[in-house]
Amino acid sequence: MIEFQTEIDARGLNCPMPVMKVKKELKHLSKGDVLHVIATDPASVQDMAILLASLVDEMLETSEGGGEYHFYIKKS
Numbered sequence: 001m002i003e004f005q006t007e008i009d010a011r012g013l014n015c016p017m018p019v020m021k022v023k024k025e026l027k028h029l030s031k032g033d034v035l036h037v038i039a040t041d042p043a044s045v046q047d048m049a050i051l052l053a054s055l056v057d058e059m060l061e062t063s064e065g066g067g068e069y070h071f072y073i074k075k076s
Contacts, residue, residue, distance in 0.1 A: 002061055002072045004036040005029070011068065015043040019051050022073065026057055029075040034060065037071040044069055 008025055010018035018039045025035055037048070045062070048071050052059050060072040 004034040007036040010037060010039040012040060014041050015047055018044045019047045026075060031075055033075045035073045039069045040067055
């Protein structure tokens with residue numbers, strides 16, 4: 001399991017709310033910090049990829065299980 005400094009629980013939120021929360025939180029993180037995001041909206045997989053393509057931050061890991069999607073994003 002990846003260690004993280006901050007977590008966003010976006011379960012039950014639909015597009016675009018999980019991505020908007022991530023974008024806002026990334027502005028407050030320090031370089032090297034890891035953000036863990038938990039979402040239940042299947043669209044968040046594609047939405048996170050699109051968001052990170054427009055930023056310099058790095059997706060460390062993604063996983064899915066039990067209807068939840070987990071994202072670990074490192075602030076660059």
